[in-house]
Amino acid sequence: MATTTAPQLKAKDFKGKVDPDWCPGCGDFGLLNSVQKALAELGRQPHEVMCISGIGCSSNFPGYLSTYGMHTLHGRSLAVATGVKFANNELTVLVTGGDGDGYGIGGNHFAHTARRNVDLTYLVMNNQIYGLTTGQQSPASRTGMKTKSTPFGNLERPVNPVTTAIMNGATFVARGFSGHGKHLVSIVKQAIEHKGFSLVDVFSPCVTFNHDNTYDFFRERIEKLEEVEHDTSDWKGACEKAMHWDDKIYTGVYFQDKDTPALNEQEPVVEHGPRALAEPALTSEQGDRILKRMM
C-alpha cells in the first residue's frame, strides 16, 4: 500500500486530534513521542497504520495518533488486532496497552498471539500498577509492593514479560524505558520492521500511583543490551538477562528469531490480496462447485 508520491511525514503529523489526558510526567508520553517519531522515520502514512488498544490509561494511546485505530475492550486488543491483521495484512498493526491489560486480563491472548507469530507490534506501557482504576496491584507489581488492593504488601510474584514472551514463542522481544526516548525510537522501529510478533515491554512510570518504580528507580539500574555482550539469537542468554531486576535491568532487544515466518503470511488465501478488500461475492464457479459437491 506504500504510496510512492506520498510526502515524508514528520512526527507531529502523527499527532491525533486531542492532546493526551495523562498526568503530567506520566511515562506514557515517552512512548507516544517515540512511536510518532518511529512511524515518521519509517516513512509510514497515517492511513497505512492501525493502532489497537484495550482499556487503561495507557490504552488511550490510539486516540492520540492520527492513524486508524480501535480502542477495544479491556484485555482484548491482541485478539482484535489478530482479526485486523488477518483481514488486511497490508496494514502496519500496532497494539498498545498496559501491564494489566496485556499480562493480566488479556494474558491468554498474549500467550497465543505470541505463539501464533502474528505480524504485529505489541507495545506494553508497563507501570507495574493499575493506573486508570487508581492504583491496585497488577500482575507486574513487585512482591511486597503496597497498593490500594495490597495495603499490607503484595504477596504475589510478578510476571516476567520477557521470559514469558520468549517461552510462548514470540519472535521479537525487547524492553525499553520511556525516559530513554532515542533508545526507545530505535527499539520501536526494529519491532515494527520485524516480520512476526514483537513485544516491547516499556517501563513507563506511573507518577501518580507507583512510588516504587519511578524514573529514578529505572535510571539507576538500566543498562542497554547494545552496550554489553549480548547475542539476540540466544534465547537462553536472553532469559538469563531478563531475570535481573534489583541490581540492574537491561533494556534493548533481548531476542529475535528472523527465520520463523509470520502466520498471516503462511495462510494461502492472503495470496489473493487482503480479505477485507476482496470482492465479497463468490464466483459462479465457486458456487456451482459447492452445490455439485452436495449431490
Added chain:
Amino acid sequence: MSNGYDFAFAIGGAAGQGIATPGNILARIFVRRGLHLHAYNAYQSIIRGGHIFLTIRVKPERVDSHGDDLNLILCLNQDTMDRHARHVTPGGAVIFNSDSITPAEVQEGVQLCGLPIKDLTEDNRNKLVQNTVALGVMLNLLGVEFGVLESALGDQFKRKGQDVVDENVKMAKAGYDYAKEQFKDFGEPLPEGDKPLAVWTGNDALAMGGAAAGVKFYTAYPMSPSTGVLHWMAKNARELDIMVRQIEDEIGVANVAIGAAQTGARSMCATSGGGFALMTEAFGSAAMMEIPVVFINVQRAGPSTGVPTKTEQGDLWQALGASQGDFERIIVAPKDALDAFNTVVEVFNLTDHYQCPSLVLTDLLISEGTFSVEPDAINMQPEIDRGELITEPGDGTDYKRYLITESGISPRAIPGLPGYAHVAPTDEHDEDSVLISDEYTNPHKRRNMVEKRARKLKTFHDKVAAPAIEGPADAEVTLVGWGSTEGVIRDARELLAESGIKANQLAVKWLVPFHADAITEILSKAKKVLIVENNYSGQFYRYLRSETGISVDGHIRKYDGEPFQPHHVADGVMDQLGDKKVTRDGVFVPFQEIMV
C-alpha cells in the same frame, strides 16, 4: 400422517458401531431418487459407547419433522432392540443380527428380521460389514433394485479402493438375497421424485449462507452443536478464499471477528450458549463501535455445560440481555436448514446496513439435523448490500466516523483508505470518535449518541416482513412457535385435522426488533392461542408478553433434551382444548416415549 408415502426408519447402536455410514448411504439413495428427508440423530457426548439412535423420515414432499412413526429399525446392539423394537408400528420390521441379539417383544404385525450374520458374512472379521449386510436387507424390504445400492456403495467406498467396494457389494448382495428369500417386503416400493435432491445439515446451511453472503473471515472455538459450521468453513476455506481461524477461546473469537469486520471483511463466528456467554462483552462492543458482525448461537440444553448433545430453546433471554448497557441488536431464529441459509444472507445485509451486531439463534435440532434440499433453492450468488461504505480516498479533513445523521447511520470508511483515519472506541465518544470523558462527560453529547444509535433500527420493519398465519383463518386454535418448531407444529396441525380440530400457526423468526404491532393484531383475532416452545419457563411467551401485553390460553413445553414430535404437540392441543388432565398450571409437558 399425510396421505402419500411416508416412511421412517432408524438405526440404533453404540458410538463406534458405525451408524453414520449406513445413514449416509441411505440418505444419498433417497435424495438421488428425488425423495425428501429429515434426519434426527440422538446421541451423547462420548466417542465410544453410549446409545445412538438415528431416525430418518422420507416422503416425496418436504419433511417437516422426524415424525411419530417408526417403520423399520436396524438394531446394531441388544440395547437398541430392548429400547426401541416396541416402537415399531404395525406393518414395520426390525432388523438385527440373530447370532448376538435376542429379539424383544414387538407390536402385532411387526416383522422380526433376524440375520445369521456369521453365515452371511462367511466369518468376516470386520464387524462393520454386518451394517452393509443390513443395508442390503433394508433396500430389499423397501423394494429398491439392487443396482441402486451397488452404485451408492461404490461412491461411499471408492476412496478406500476397489477391494473394499467389492467386499461391501458382496455383503450387501448377501443381505439383499437373504431378505428376498426370508422376509416379506413392504409391498409399496420406494417411490421416485421428479429430480435429484441434495442433503445438508443446518450447520452446513449456516456456513454456506455465510460463504454466499460474502463472509471472508470466519472464526470459532469448537463447541457442540455449532462445530459443524467450523468444519465446513475449514474444509472449504482455501477454495473459497475465506480466512478461517480457530482462536484460543470464545472471548478471543468474538474480538477477532470484530477486528476483521472493522477492517472491512464480512465476518462471522458461531458457538453455543456457553461460548456466547464469553462473547457477550464483545457483542456489546460491536454495538458501541458500530461494527457489523454476525454471531451464531446454536442452542443446546443448559444451563452451564448442560447436555451438550441435546436440543433446547433456552437461550432467548441470554440473547436478549447479552452484554451490559442498552443497545440495538438484531436477533433472528431460523426455522429450518434452508431458512438458516437464507437468513444468514439476509442478516448480513441488514447488519451491514445498520452497522450493528446480529445474532442468529438456532438450535441443535436445526444445526445437526440433516435435511433434503432442492439445489435450485440454494442461491450461492445472492444480492450483497454492504450499506453506506466509503470507498474513494478523501482529502483527510473533517471525516466524522460517527456523524449524527437523520437515519442514525454514519458512512463507514475501511482502514487503509487515505484521508479517513479514525478510531473506533468502546468508550462513549462524540461524532469524531473522541471519548466524551476526555472533556467532561458531556450529557448532551451522550444523549445524542445514544439516540443516534437507537435511531438506526427504526426502519427495520420496512425491510423485514412480519410473520403471517399459516393454515385456516377460521381455526379454533392458533399455535405460536419460534425458530425450529415451525415444522413439527405443521405436522401436528395435520394430526389435529385428522381428529377434526382446525388449527393454524404463527411461526415467529425475527425476534429483535420484534414485530409487536403485527403480532398483536394477528393474535387478537385468534380464537385460542397456545404457545409451543422447547424450554421450561416459556421464554418466548414472557418476551411476547413484555413486548405486546398479550396473554394466551395455554402452553406446550418440552425441556427433556429431545425435540417435539408431532403427536406431542397435538396431544397438548387436545388436552388443553378438552379435559386438561395432563395440563398443569396452563402448561402441557409431553411425555418422551423414545428413550435415547
